[in-house]
Amino acid sequence: MANDLNLGYNSRRIMASIRASGSQSRADLARSLGVNPATVTRLTTTMVGDGLLTEEADPRRQGLKGYPAKILKIEPTGLYSAGVYLDPDRIRTCVINAAGEIMANDELALPDRSFQSVMSAAAKSVKEQINDLGLDQNRVAGCGVSYPGQYTEDSLRVQRIQQFKDWPNVSIEQDLLKPYFGMPVKHTNDAKAACLAELYHGVCTDVEDFCYIWLSYGIGGGAVVGGNPHLGRVQGAGEWGGLFPKSNSRPSGQDLFDTLKEACVPIGKLNDIGLEHLKMPIVHSWRERAAKQIQWLCLVIARTFDPKTIVIGGTLHPQILDGFVDHMVLVSVLGEDYQHSLPNIVRASRDDLPELGAAALPIHDVTNPTAYAGKANKGW
Amino acid sequence: MANDLNLGYNSRRIMASIRASGSQSRADLARSLGVNPATVTRLTTTMVGDGLLTEEADPRRQGLKGYPAKILKIEPTGLYSAGVYLDPDRIRTCVINAAGEIMANDELALPDRSFQSVMSAAAKSVKEQINDLGLDQNRVAGCGVSYPGQYTEDSLRVQRIQQFKDWPNVSIEQDLLKPYFGMPVKHTNDAKAACLAELYHGVCTDVEDFCYIWLSYGIGGGAVVGGNPHLGRVQGAGEWGGLFPKSNSRPSGQDLFDTLKEACVPIGKLNDIGLEHLKMPIVHSWRERAAKQIQWLCLVIARTFDPKTIVIGGTLHPQILDGFVDHMVLVSVLGEDYQHSLPNIVRASRDDLPELGAAALPIHDVTNPTAYAGKANKGW
DNA sequence: ATTATTATCTTGCATTATGCAAATTAATAC
DNA sequence: GTATTAATTTGCATAATGCAAGATAATAAT
Structure with a gap:
């Protein structure tokens, strides 16, 4: 999955609802999302099959009438993501799971400040961690990169970061970064990444x-x-x-x-x-x-x-x-x-690890309903 | 239509695209929205049939090869909306068409400041205009109400306007206003309404x-x-x-x-x-x-x-x-x-008529993709 | 004048995602 | 042991779209 992982709109809404409100039964999900229980059943069975969600008994439902609800939770091992934080003088990298837990991390000195050196070193570190953890690359949503500094306005919609002035202009459209990492790469500055860290794994x-x-x-x-x-x-x-x-x-x-x-x-x-x-x-x-x-x-x-x-x-x-x-x-x-x-x-609860927010970027892309870019045929 | 008018997500995107970028051919729409030309054909034919859009020849396409594109524009008479602006000492009302043209308007003195009197007077004025214009009520998207002043925070999510302190708390959920107007009613303050006026019919x-x-x-x-x-x-x-x-x-x-x-x-x-x-x-x-x-x-x-x-x-x-x-x-x-x-x-280009922005509220509700509240099953 | 080319638009068929309603399941209540 | 209850699942119908082939109406080439 992951790279072929293409969650539909309602599947993403299910992920978002569980992240926001915690583990829920299918019936709860159907009610809160306003979709038919049958739809939730169908979507969640594939998601459980894909290892994104896990089913467990509902402890709170002891002593109540009716079919005992099965609770759905996000399976930490269902999805992973890599994060890179570029300091002016070091590189911090990590791999997180779907629960936002740090599975591996590393800190290395900047070889030099050239784009090639920095990205090669970062990619090498990330790939090593994925290998050492024995992860299926298809379970890795991608790699996020963050860095301190604001964006400067350029012609076209290209941005550049002050600390690395000699870098090629890194645009969001033309993906200069993907070749280094061999997986989808997204980037943003440290503050915006910290936002994502709180949205996905924080307060x-x-x-x-x-x-x-x-x-x-x-x-x-x-x-x-x-x-x-x-x-x-x-x-x-x-x-x-x-x-x-x-x-x-x-x-x-x-x-x-x-x-x-x-x-x-x-x-x-x-x-x-x-x-x-x-x-x-x-x-x-x-x-x-x-x-x-x-x-x-x-x-x-x-x-x-x-x-x-x-x-x-x-x-x-x-x-x-x-x-x-x-x-x-x-x-x-x-x-x-x-x-x-x-x-x-x-x-903030997750500002201790700036690479965590970076790692949340690919997770956002792959699981968030607002980031859904599939064919637009919402409802009837 | 109108009250039974229930535009789907892509139909709303078509409306939005034509509003934003002007009249377009089906092929242009398909390209810019990223949907199949066949889809655009099907959606627009019903929209033309419903009187929301009109087809006309493309003047710019003279002398070019290929099937001459038929241009789609928003039909002004396809949809109407009423607007009410409540001043501290007068009521202004209007009816606009889909092009944002004022079809009728009126100004009346406030009878007194009671909720009943103000709403009755406003509703009467709006209904008269709709009657005098000979409009099919089904073509009227609804009525928007605006007023000066900020919202004060109350318990729950209820708001109140300073100028009309004795009013019942008008919540967006429980529709206190609909009984007066006999059609969907939305309300907001003058500044937010002015926003909508520019978004729909302005700069x-x-x-x-x-x-x-x-x-x-x-x-x-x-x-x-x-x-x-x-x-x-x-x-x-x-x-x-x-x-x-x-x-x-x-x-x-x-x-x-x-x-x-x-x-x-x-x-x-x-x-x-x-x-x-x-x-x-x-x-x-x-x-x-x-x-x-x-x-x-x-x-x-x-x-x-x-x-x-x-x-x-x-x-x-x-x-x-x-x-x-x-x-x-x-x-x-x-x-x-x-x-x-x-x-x-x-x-701003439309700040001369505060009731215009109010009238844009129901249009927004009925035609805007972001306001689409149908079954959420976006794409696959 | 006829044919080729071109771009738009349309139609038939397949596919996807969903809703609805009935059936199934596993618990408690009587 | 049977009734009740609520969650879940399954079969079938429906809505919205994509794909590919075809129809259409213009210009360009022969």
């Missing part, structure tokens, strides 16, 4: 509309509308960083980095920030100021996208990110004139 | 993703994502007004109104602003300041939704709105650190 599996605030060296993010990542005209949707002009202080990791440097507290990189730094007054006041800026950003998000949930995550020290969420939870009014209750503001 | 018929800045007494707006209005958690998506705290000066009609009042230039209502006011220095400086605020808003929109187009419209004096657009066109850089070209920023 937003049951949320149709949410926004993600991704705090790393820069301030990135993304928006999911109707269960689908919304990218925008120049792939700039949800790139909140631009709301904080670089000439001012801003709630970014680079800003904290610079603040520490000015205060003569030398750190090599963001990850070097430890508990001893968090206790420092200068960091404390930075966190207080940044929290207020994040609050303003949440207000802007609430007034633009008005999402159900706002997720905060990134590579900043977890305690700093936790602090931002705590700040928002303590706030009773989001901002001036904001008459509503706060949207649900939560901490 | 955004070919734009999948756009944002609308609606300037009236207040600052409203909306966002269309993937050809569908995005509403948000508390129907607050695109309500940009909240980005300008009321404690400060803001680019709203009320703010201009107050500015004039302070300068001892008494006007009764927004519509009283005439050319003589536009020449005044105080208005000039207000416009300059407001234009900068609108520019900032465009920057925020570009950094959140990143839409293809931003539409500016409303009930402010047209020259003021034109001025905002002109300001944006002259600006070469949208804002600090904004590296991209500007989104397309245009003047």
Whole structure:
């Protein structure tokens, strides 16, 4: 399957419903999706046969009348996906299963920054993992690639990433990447990948509309509308960083980095920030100021996208990110004139592994109803 | 038809394609929609038979080889829709055809502000127009209702409008309005209705993703994502007004109104602003300041939704709105650190008739693919 | 003038996905 | 042991589409 795996629209809706609402009986699925029970039976029997779903007894249905429902759950071993995260100075790779569990992962130094070297090294690592795990390549949905940085606008609809300026323009249409990996490859930036990680394996599996605030060296993010990542005209949707002009202080990791440097507290990189730094007054006041800026950003998000949930995550020290969420939870009014209750503001759960979101990209392509690109003959 | 009119998914896609790209041959439709020519033939023949589409000779195809294509256009008389706009002190109603032409309209004073009186009066006016035009009720898709104001959050998902505080909570689910009109009724606020007017009969018929800045007494707006209005958690998506705290000066009609009042230039209502006011220095400086605020808003929109187009419209004096657009066109850089070209920023074309957008609501429901709610069995 | 070429449109047949209704199944309730 | 109940399955009908061959109406070539 996988590469020949071509799930129909309602099969994808079944996958989405189980991911969002958990394991369900066929009857439940039929009710919630508004399709005939017979249809669910037919679709799920092939899906169970293909190893995508598993049947098990319903523990909750003890003592009730009627035919005991058989519960359908997503079979972790039914589908796998590979993920690659490209740091400026290293490559992280992984293979995940359908449950979002890391089956294997690896970290390697960048050979050099040429497109060929980077992609060859990444592909080699991924292929090794698939081999070592003894996976059938047909069960691997594809490989996702993510990287830090925003997109720059070019002629045509081609994008380029700042960290790798000498790369050929990697377009979504012309697949430059597939030759390296020998399977479908999709790519996006780290923040948008983090979005997908939460949508598929994190705190937003049951949320149709949410926004993600991704705090790393820069301030990135993304928006999911109707269960689908919304990218925008120049792939700039949800790139909140631009709301904080670089000439001012801003709630970014680079800003904290610079603040520490000015205060003569030398750190090599963001990850070097430890508990001893968090206790420092200068960091404390930075966190207080940044929290207020994040609050303003949440207000802007609430007034633009008005999402159900706002997720905060990134590579900043977890305690700093936790602090931002705590700040928002303590706030009773989001901002001036904001008459509503706060949207649900939560901490990201899968921002520790940036390659996980990348790996979710092919899964999305293969199993999400909104990504369905088959013949369009919806209903009658 | 109409009330029994139940267009399938691909039939709706055909309507959408013709609306967006203009009259097309069946072959063009088949190519652009990615469906078989035979399918287009079958669907369009019934649609022509139902009077939704008309066939005509293709003038451009003179002198070319091959079977001369027959061009399909939307038949204006194939579908009608009624619209109601509720001002705080008057009711405006209209009936439009499928081409968005006003077939009849009316303006009446509010009898009183009770729900019953307002709805009865509006329904009576609409029914009279349908009768006078001699329309088959089955050709009327329904009635749309719009009104100024934002939604307030209530328990459950019920909304209420400030101007009509004593109204029963009008939910989208439980249809309180249908009994008055005897046909399907949908409602939304004036800004979101204006969005639809541009999407169906204005400057955004070919734009999948756009944002609308609606300037009236207040600052409203909306966002269309993937050809569908995005509403948000508390129907607050695109309500940009909240980005300008009321404690400060803001680019709203009320703010201009107050500015004039302070300068001892008494006007009764927004519509009283005439050319003589536009020449005044105080208005000039207000416009300059407001234009900068609108520019900032465009920057925020570009950094959140990143839409293809931003539409500016409303009930402010047209020259003021034109001025905002002109300001944006002259600006070469949208804002600090904004590296991209500007989104397309245009003047609304259908903001003169607020009831028009309301009338587009039922048309959207009946003909838009994204609003298709039939059995979900998209493709194989 | 006739034939070839071309592109659009249409029709017959096969296929896919689904709904409906009746039948089957496995539990509890009486 | 029989009735009731709810989930699931199966047989049959139906809707929507694709494919391929054919019909149609124009221009181009001979």
